[in-house]
Amino acid sequence: DTEVTQTPKHLVMGMTNKKSLKCEQHMGHRAMYWYKQKAKKPPELMFVYSYEKLSINESVPSRFSPECPNSSLLNLHLHALQPEDSALYLCASSQVRTYTDTQYFGPGTRLTVL
Amino acid sequence: AQSVTQPDIHITVSEGASLELRCNYSYGATPYLFWYVQSPGQGLQLLLKYFSGDTLVQGIKGFEAEFKRSQSSFNLRKPSVHWSDAAEYFCAVPMNTGFQKLVFGTGTRLLVSP
Numbered sequence: 290d291t292e293v294t295q296t297p298k299h300l301v302m303g304m305t306n307k308k309s310l311k312c313e314q315h316m317g318h319r320a321m322y323w324y325k326q327k328a329k330k331p332p333e334l335m336f337v338y339s340y341e342k343l344s345i346n347e348s349v350p351s352r353f354s355p356e357c358p359n360s361s362l363l364n365l366h367l368h369a370l371q372p373e374d375s376a377l378y379l380c381a382s383s384q385v386r387t388y389t390d391t392q393y394f395g396p397g398t399r400l401t402v403l
Numbered sequence: 404a405q406s407v408t409q410p411d412i413h414i415t416v417s418e419g420a421s422l423e424l425r426c427n428y429s430y431g432a433t434p435y436l437f438w439y440v441q442s443p444g445q446g447l448q449l450l451l452k453y454f455s456g457d458t459l460v461q462g463i464k465g466f467e468a469e470f471k472r473s474q475s476s477f478n479l480r481k482p483s484v485h486w487s488d489a490a491e492y493f494c495a496v497p498m499n500t501g502f503q504k505l506v507f508g509t510g511t512r513l514l515v516s517p
Contacts, residue, residue, distance in 0.1 A: 293446070320503070331493055331507035332447070345504070379446055383503060390503055391437075394446035 292316075293395035295380050301401045304370060310398045312363040312380030321363040322392065323355060324379040332379055338363060370402045405430040405496045407477075409508035416484050417516050424479040424511050426468075426494030436477045437495040437505070438468055447493065453477060464488070489515045 293314045302308050312321065320339050324332035337345035338357040352374075354366040363380055377397045383390040408427045416422050428434050435454050439447040451462025458470040468479045479492060494508040 295446075329510075331510055332505075334504055337504070377444075381447075391449050391452065392503065392505060394439075394448070396446045397444075399444070 293380055293382055293393050295378075295395035295398050297398060298396070299399045299401075301403065302367065302370065303403050304372070306370075307366070307368045309367065310365040310378055310380075310400075312365075312382075312395055313361055314382040314393070314395075315361055316382060316384075316393065317360075318382035318384055318393070319360060320383045320385060320390070321357060322381040322383075323363070323365055324381065324394075326377040326379055326397070328376075336365075367400075370400075372402050375400055375402045405434060405498055406506060407436070407494045407496050407508040409492075409494055409511050411511045412509070413512040413514060415514040415516055418486050419483050422479075422481045422484045422488070422513070424492050424494075424513070426477045426479065426508060427475050428477060428494075428496055429475065430496065433472070434496050436468075436470065437497075438462065438466070438477075438479050439493045439495060439507075440464075441491045441493065441510075443490070450479070450492075484513075484515055486515045486517070489513055 296311045323335040326332040335349045336355045341357045352369045356364040379397045380395040381392040383392045406429045437452045438450040441447045450466045451460045453460050453470050460468050466481050491510045491512050493510045495505045498504040
């Protein structure tokens with residue numbers, strides 16, 4: 290099973306709302322990633338978790354708060370977002386943190402901030 | 404720093420015709436290189452990857468890519484395109500930062516005409 294699942298598929302929220310995105314994998318991967326993808330642009334890395342610990346934060350604003358409660362689950366908590374945060378949010382996982390590991394991507398959550 | 408360039412923003416190919424998508428890399432040593440495909444509104448799927456050894460790499464869905472050091476290229480090819488191949492294609496390289504940060508090219512959108 291090489292599947293990464295993400296919920297919800299679509300999310301519309303106001304700038305004062307608090308919402309969460311969820312990502313799950315059951316491949317035994319110990320690295321998990323959040324990417325942001327604007328329309329007609331490549332994905333941009335936001336966060337990397339390794340062994341449930343935050344390894345990398347690519348200078349992401351604090352209105353995005355990641356959480357990795359266990360090795361299979363990755364959340365992205367959203368609060369006080371701006372309209373420019375509207376994008377496709379992709380989750381990925383990989384075996385271990387080396388250059389040769391393949392990242393497996395989920396289908397993404399399409400976020401619209403009103 | 405490693406980077407990849409995809410010079411073609413979009414390409415239109417007739418169904419059944421051959422396809423070549425260009426990717427040029429910038430890196431002194433032999434790079435690791437990936438090709439991903441993204442169907443509209445979906446996540447990314449790995450087509451193939453190159454690490455070392457045989458410079459002609461076979462991937463899924465009938466795709467192949469050839470690593471050419473003399474041209475700093477890793478072009479993606481398919482002998483006969485199907486309408487379902489219409490998608491966005493990304494070339495990517497991992498950054499040498501101690502963890503797998505993928506840096507994507509700007510992507511090439513493939514349109515398939517009847």
